[in-house]
Amino acid sequence: MNRLTCAGALAALLAPTVLAVDYPTTATVDQSDNYHGTTVADPYRWLEQDVRESEQVAAWVEAQNAVTFDYLEKLPGRDAIASRMKELWDYERYSTPVRYGDYYYYRRNDGLQNQSVVYRSHEPGKDAETVLDPNTWSEDGTVALAELSVSPDGRYVAYGIQDGGSDWRTWRVRDMKSGDTLADELHWVKFSHASWLADESGFFYSRYPEPEQGEEFQSLNTNMAVYFHRIGTPQSEDRLVHQRQDHPEWGFSADVDHAGQYLVMNTWIGTDDRYRLEVIDLTNKDWPLIVLEDDFRADFSLIEVVDGVAYFRTSLDAPRGRIVKVNLKSASREWQEVIPQADDVLEGASVVGGHLVLRYLHDAHDVVSIRTLDGKAVRDVSLPGLGSVGGFASAPEDPLTYFSYSSLNRPATIYQYDMRTGKRSPALSPELAFNPDDYVVEQVFYSSRDGTRVPMFIAHRKDLKRDGKAPTLLYGYGGFNISLTPSFSVTRLAWMDMGGVYAVANLRGGGEYGEAWHKAGTKLQKQNVFDDFIAAAEYLEKEKFTSPEHLGIFGGSNGGLLVGAVVNQRPELFAAAIPAVGVMDMLRFQRFTAGRFWVDDYGSSDNPEEFKALYAYSPYHNIRQGADYPAVLVTTADTDDRVVPGHSFKYIARLQQAQGGEDPVLIRIQTRAGHGAGKPTAMVIAEYADMWAFMAAHLGLNVAQPDSSAP
Numbered sequence: 001m002n003r004l005t006c007a008g009a010l011a012a013l014l015a016p017t018v019l020a021v022d023y024p025t026t027a028t029v030d031q032s033d034n035y036h037g038t039t040v041a042d043p044y045r046w047l048e049q050d051v052r053e054s055e056q057v058a059a060w061v062e063a064q065n066a067v068t069f070d071y072l073e074k075l076p077g078r079d080a081i082a083s084r085m086k087e088l089w090d091y092e093r094y095s096t097p098v099r100y101g102d103y104y105y106y107r108r109n110d111g112l113q114n115q116s117v118v119y120r121s122h123e124p125g126k127d128a129e130t131v132l133d134p135n136t137w138s139e140d141g142t143v144a145l146a147e148l149s150v151s152p153d154g155r156y157v158a159y160g161i162q163d164g165g166s167d168w169r170t171w172r173v174r175d176m177k178s179g180d181t182l183a184d185e186l187h188w189v190k191f192s193h194a195s196w197l198a199d200e201s202g203f204f205y206s207r208y209p210e211p212e213q214g215e216e217f218q219s220l221n222t223n224m225a226v227y228f229h230r231i232g233t234p235q236s237e238d239r240l241v242h243q244r245q246d247h248p249e250w251g252f253s254a255d256v257d258h259a260g261q262y263l264v265m266n267t268w269i270g271t272d273d274r275y276r277l278e279v280i281d282l283t284n285k286d287w288p289l290i291v292l293e294d295d296f297r298a299d300f301s302l303i304e305v306v307d308g309v310a311y312f313r314t315s316l317d318a319p320r321g322r323i324v325k326v327n328l329k330s331a332s333r334e335w336q337e338v339i340p341q342a343d344d345v346l347e348g349a350s351v352v353g354g355h356l357v358l359r360y361l362h363d364a365h366d367v368v369s370i371r372t373l374d375g376k377a378v379r380d381v382s383l384p385g386l387g388s389v390g391g392f393a394s395a396p397e398d399p400l401t402y403f404s405y406s407s408l409n410r411p412a413t414i415y416q417y418d419m420r421t422g423k424r425s426p427a428l429s430p431e432l433a434f435n436p437d438d439y440v441v442e443q444v445f446y447s448s449r450d451g452t453r454v455p456m457f458i459a460h461r462k463d464l465k466r467d468g469k470a471p472t473l474l475y476g477y478g479g480f481n482i483s484l485t486p487s488f489s490v491t492r493l494a495w496m497d498m499g500g501v502y503a504v505a506n507l508r509g510g511g512e513y514g515e516a517w518h519k520a521g522t523k524l525q526k527q528n529v530f531d532d533f534i535a536a537a538e539y540l541e542k543e544k545f546t547s548p549e550h551l552g553i554f555g556g557s558n559g560g561l562l563v564g565a566v567v568n569q570r571p572e573l574f575a576a577a578i579p580a581v582g583v584m585d586m587l588r589f590q591r592f593t594a595g596r597f598w599v600d601d602y603g604s605s606d607n608p609e610e611f612k613a614l615y616a617y618s619p620y621h622n623i624r625q626g627a628d629y630p631a632v633l634v635t636t637a638d639t640d641d642r643v644v645p646g647h648s649f650k651y652i653a654r655l656q657q658a659q660g661g662e663d664p665v666l667i668r669i670q671t672r673a674g675h676g677a678g679k680p681t682a683m684v685i686a687e688y689a690d691m692w693a694f695m696a697a698h699l700g701l702n703v704a705q706p707d708s709s710a711p
Contacts, residue, residue: 019071021664024063026653027056033587036608040587040621044653048588048646050218051638060649061638061669068633068666075693082689085494086112087433089685094414094428096391097124097402101154105131114141114680118148118157120176124402124414125428131157132174141680142672149194149203152260156231158194158203164639164672165679166217167191167594171205173231186235190221191251191594197282198260202230204241206252217641218592222248226265241280241287249596256282257305258396262328263287264302264310271480272600273299273315279328292326292333304351304396306373311338311356313349319515321346323356323375338375345514347483350392353399353419357392363443364455364512365485368392368403370419379422384410386441386457388487392417402427406488408459408502409439438462439496441486446539449531452508452520456536457486458545460501471500471699472546474537478507478529479558480601481518491688498692498701501545505536507562509601523603524613530565537573549575552695556580557643558601564619564651567629576631576663576698578691579619581643584651586618587611592644620651628661631698633691637670645669663698 028043049057072078090111097104103120108128115134121127137143146169147160155176160169171186171194192206206226211219225243229235242265244250253266261283267276277293277300293300298316305311308329313321318341325338339346344360344367351357355378356371366389368381383389384405390412391403399419406412414428441459448454464470473495477484484504492502506512509521509529521529537553540546551574555563560582567577587605589595603610615621632655636648652667659665668690670683679687695701 019074019664021067021071021666023656024060024067026060026656035587035605035611035615038611038615040615042588042650044650047649047653048592048644050214051645052217053214057649064652064667065669068668071664071666072668072690072693075697077696078689078693081494081498081692081696082685084497085490085685085689085692088494088497089490089681091411091430091432093411093430094125096393096404096414097427098150098393099395099398100150100152103129103154105148105150105154105157109681112681114682115144118145118159120154131176132159137161140672141682144680147193149196151196151200151203152198152258153200155200156196158196160189160194165637166639167641168216182231184229184231184233184235186229186238191224192253195254195256195263196260197256200231202228204228204254204256204263206254217639218644220592220596221594224251226252226254242278242289255302257302257310259305261308262305262310264305266300266302267296269296270597270600272296273301273481275300279310281328290328290333303349303356306351306396311349311351311373313346315515320344321514323349323358338373339371345483345511347511350394351396352392352394352401354397355419357401359389359392361483361485361512364457364483364506365443370422381417381422382424384413386443386486388485408441408457408486408488408492408504409436409496411488434493434497439493440464443486444539444543446535448508448528448535450528452528452532454508454532454535455506455512456539457504457506458501458540459486459492459503460496461499464499464501466544468541468544468547469550469700470546471550471696471701472503472540472552473500473695474503474505474533474540474551474553475559476505476507476529476533476536476553476555476562477557477559478505478509478521478532478562480509480598481511481515482558483511491684491692494688495692495695498696500696500699500701501540503536503540503545505533507532507536509558522601523610526602526613527617529562530569530617533562533566534570534573537570548573550699552576552578552699554578554580554691554695556582558583560584560643560648561586561619565617565622567632568619568622568624569617571627571629574630575700576633576695578633578635578695579648579651580635581637581640581645582619582634582647582651583643584619584647585621586614587621589643589647592646593641595643620647620654623651623654623658625658626660627658629655629659629663629665630661631663631694632665633694634665634667635670635687635691636667639672 031042031045051057095107097106104124105120107116109116117133118131119128134145144162146162149158157174167190169189173182173184189207194203194205196203226241227238229238251268263280265278274296279290280287301313303311311325322341323339324335344362348359358369360367365386370378387407394401404412411430416427507529560579563579605611634648634652636645655665
């Protein structure tokens with residue numbers, strides 16, 4: 001059978017399915033809290049406990065998983081979906097190569113490897129030498145390579161190891177001259193990278209104090225400090241570079257410029273892109289601290305230091321971003337504008353071959369422009385279409401660089417780009433088990449509740465029939481200044497391959513149109529995000545892509561909050577929902593691990609006015625007794641120390657108790673996994689096969705076979 005025949009036969013297996021569910025009994029406790037005169041009950045507070053520390057919670061998890069997996073195993077087509085997804089996943093893929101010394105370093109996956117392998121070679125993709133193979137670190141693939149930092153000339157590779165999906169990292173060092181992994185081992189590192197001295201004698205990193213035993217996955221992260229680690233010495237001897245014990249909530253990010261003369265440090269408080277900015281002159285052995293920005297008034301992201309002149313992408317007096325520079329050798333250190341704010345959002349910049357490479361967002365898709373260091377236009381980079389771009393991460397003097405391009409229907413192709421001529425040529429192109437041209441990617445615009453114009457990408461097979469019956473997945477995020485551009489995922493392709501529609505809405509709260517767009521979806525304005533998502537669903541139904549009985553919604557983390565909130569507000573609009581690793585208790589999120597950082601976007605229940613807004617939409621608190629909710633499959637993981645799983649536990653416990661309709665409301669709890677990063681390929685395929693089978697069963701994925709001869 002050809003691809004379409006396989007897809008049609010598979011889809012025919014997946015008629016609407018509703019199976020009876022007998023939920024486990026969940027105990028309640030007499031717990032309530034007074035928020036500014038309002039008493040709020042929290043009967044499932046006990047589910048906040050760490051599953052590793054509570055036998056009662058562990059037993060509840062086991063019971064919930066038993067019910068959920070029994071349900072999922074009975075869904076028609078589940079194994080067929082997994083098989084097809086595995087077939088689609090099996091293609092060679094690369095990260096964007098970056099040169100250090102005589103070698104290019106990059107990651108490669110041969111297709112179904114649980115973790116990508118780090119290689120180096122003189123020419124990307126040819127005669128490659130293995131640097132690190134995380135697939136040898138654990139039998140089940142749950143120990144992953146997180147961060148990677150190669151020393152300037154490629155002598156050493158420092159790398160962060162992620163165990164079981166946790167945000168905590170253990171850092172090790174590999175000597176590329178001898179091939180040995182050194183004894184150096186750094187612990188309690190989180191939200192940090194490593195930045196090397198020019199002489200490769202060591203690197204800077206940030207870490208937190210060791211937490212209390214048993215509190216590793218729940219306690220608040222405070223008192224971060226910057227250290228310097230010298231190669232060949234124990235962590236206990238690392239040099240303390242910078243800390244602010246008077247401000248335990250401050251965090252630090254440190255970067256050495258390519259020349260190795262300056263250490264540039266951003267100080268941050270939460271997720272808002274507003275930093276203090278300090279510099280250390282590394283040529284002075286005392287490493288004196290120079291303050292460039294003493295107030296958290298804007299984003300200042302280092303691009304590069306060239307001959308003592310530091311270039312930054314900033315939001316200072318430019319909510320869509322501009323480029324400024326400062327002479328670090330000058331006593332005045334005044335900001336000078338290099339490139340003014342444009343109509344589009346400046347998402348990122350780098351210095352390559354003596355030029356500035358600028359990546360802009362134009363209506364939520366990437367465009368790239370080349371400028372001189374004094375801001376004069378050189379050329380725009382030609383791209384294949386509406387998509388996402390990454391890379392351009394070369395040394396400032398290197399004329400050759402690499403970048404990746406992908407879209408909803410196209411996996412990443414790696415291109416070589418010559419800064420001197422503007423020539424773009426494919427360097428690493430994947431061989432695929434499908435034809436990208438069989439799928440359509442379009443962009444539409446719709447009006448939200450208050451009239452705001454919102455963009456959305458819609459992708460589907462070319463043979464889609466617009467009759468309002470297409471099983472459709474609507475995805476959204478809408479927060480933390482994060483922009484959703486059209487990029488490739490095998491999981492999305494698998495849904496489209498079965499005949500489904502995949503839509504991505506660019507909601508307020510993201511960064512698609514700059515800081516004003518972001519702020520319009522935060523704190524007291526958060527309802528705008530939900531209104532935008534609901535309006536996207538209504539557009540898809542109005543334009544005959546789908547209808548309520550065929551529409552499902554999906555989102556993770558902040559997107560899980562989004563899904564939970566809109567299911568509460570408009571349950572009749574959807575047939576199924578998957579809130580993944582979501583922030584579901586908006587009154588207590590700031591009490592756990594990284595939750596305190598999110599106050600920038602959400603506000604806090606400690607503030608009376610913000611409490612009212614949070615309480616009005618908090619997914620856990622706004623479940624209505626006896627309401628007819630759509631089918632819901634909550635997903636989380638036992639090692640998620642970003643959004644602790646207690647959020648999802650409490651939410652599903654209350655939803656199971658309140659559900660007045662016939663559709664199931666279940667929770668799938670993954671073991672040996674965290675917030676999402678580092679999951680092995682086999683685990684991802686199994687998880688998405690479950691999710692898509694659940695969606696297909698409840699959206700009525702039953703597409704007519706495109707080939708009449710299909711069995």
